[in-house]
Ligand SMILES: *[C@@H]1O[C@H](CO)[C@@H](O)[C@H](O)[C@H]1NC(C)=O
Ligand SMILES: *[C@@H]1O[C@H](CO)[C@@H](O)[C@H](O)[C@H]1NC(C)=O
């Protein structure tokens with residue numbers, strides 16, 4: 444261990460305030476499964492009780508935008524009264540509330556529409572706005588100002604302007620026109636000019652508001668360029684990464700680079716929504732590893748900055764506006780609870796987990812292992828949805844593990860046998876019964892899941908979840924079950940061959 448590293452660690456020992464995070468901000472990604480107001484408020488209460496200091500609200504298309512944007516908001520969007528209700532509740536709990544409005548990329552919810560399609564950077568992709576076009580700036584400033592004007596009715600010290608994953612740039616006609624004239628063909632200059640205009644607008648309209656943004660555009664930016672557009676003064680970068688090996692993925696030099704321009708930096712970890720775009724069970728372990736790594740990053744690199752004491756625990760609900768749902772809130776409550784402990788104490792043991800378990804309404808016999816495995820009987824807000832999803836997983840596992848069924852399927856219920864409904868009932872009758880039992884249990888699970896989900900979310904969530912996650916399994920069982928029934932009605936067969944030889948199709952047809 445280097446002397447330098449020893450020094451940092453010893454400082455952490457002397458003063459706990461110096462190390463680990465003072466502010467833990469929990470992200471709501473409302474582009475998927477936005478909670479109904481009552482559930483939203485329950486979540487805020489639990490989040491506060493678990494020790495988070497604030498929330499980051501990424502409203503996306505759920506905010507009651509007025510004017511032009513009103514044309515493209517979500518049909519389920521919150522009303523103004525809903526938003527006030529939510530923000531008031533958060534304020535009552537003493538939570539810092541930070542709105543997030545995308546200002547460069549991830550503007551799918553706007554750019555996907557016919558109304559705004561001509562503002563795309565690349566006309567084929569509805570992600571990045573054509574920032575060379577002044578109309579894009581107008582839309583962004585409109586969204587930013589509507590959101591911040593609502594939030595400023597409550598205490599509101601920050602706004603996050605997104606700006607991650609700008610995968611296309613310099614493609615639209617307007618960009619091509621201004622790039623050589625204003626930016627010496629440097630697309631990063633154009634991006635910085637845009638972001639600086641947005642940040643400037645916020646800072647002028649709402650003095651004292653700090654502007655946060657994801658660090659993507661700063662990763663390989665020359666510090667002189669950052670300074671030329673005053674971004675070092677106008678914004679605070681949020682470095683995000685959801686892996687376990689942050690030493691590799693966020694190398695020392697990256698932090699040094701950031702420190703040349705910025706006095707303050709924030710971190711961005713994950714407690715859900717970063718373990719595969721269609722994951723529906725929170726495996727927790729990858730998130731625990733990620734947050735442990737973030738704890739250490741803070742220890743290692745905070746000496747480079749005046750302030751590195753805030754972290755956003757992201758909770759993605761879709762990878763983008765078009766992506767499938769990933770882990771829902773109810774499957775991720777324990778992950779949030781444990782990762783908040785990790786960020787402040789690094790280690791989680793039975794003792795540190797105790798408060799979390801009480802907050803999550805766990806039976807006193809609950810163990811940390813149960814919590815980690817999701818096999819607990821805790822009754823936090825939304826637990827019925829978690830329980831129903833867990834029931835589904837257990838049933839699916841049980842079926843997948845029923846080797847005797849699959850052995851028989853391999854011998855007597857292949858696709859060809861199902862196509863022509865020809866097999867030996869001696870072998871398929873029993874698996875038909877297994878299908879029937881499983882389908883019946885699935886019917887119950889789907890019913891429970893829908894009821895529980897409709898309590899928490901708008902009805903499109905249950906529909907999407909059932910169609911994507913459960914129906915492929917359900918439909919396969921149904922198809923197999925029907926084949927077994929058809930086979931059961933057969934009393935005799937024509938001689939083989941049943942396929943091929945030119946007239947095979949006819950033979951197959953006669954077999955039906
Ligand atoms: C910018 O690119 C255009 C087209 O490629 C070129 O004609 C022009 O000289 C470039 N301008 C600068 C300042 O590099
Ligand atoms: C900020 O943007 C809004 C919305 O476009 C505009 O009305 C306002 O004048 C701008 N303020 C400044 C200081 O540029």
Ligand SMILES: *[C@@H]1O[C@H](CO)[C@@H](O)[C@H](O)[C@H]1NC(C)=O
Pocket residue numbers: 662663664665666694696697700
């Ligand atoms: C540090 O910044 C320079 C540009 O100033 C860039 O070339 C380099 O890749 C950056 N290093 C890391 C690790 O981000």
Ligand SMILES: *[C@@H]1O[C@H](CO)[C@@H](O)[C@H](O)[C@H]1NC(C)=O
Pocket residue numbers: 837840841844
């Ligand atoms: C299914 O098998 C896997 C691997 O052997 C095991 O981990 C899992 O617990 C089993 N599940 C059930 C429900 O039997």
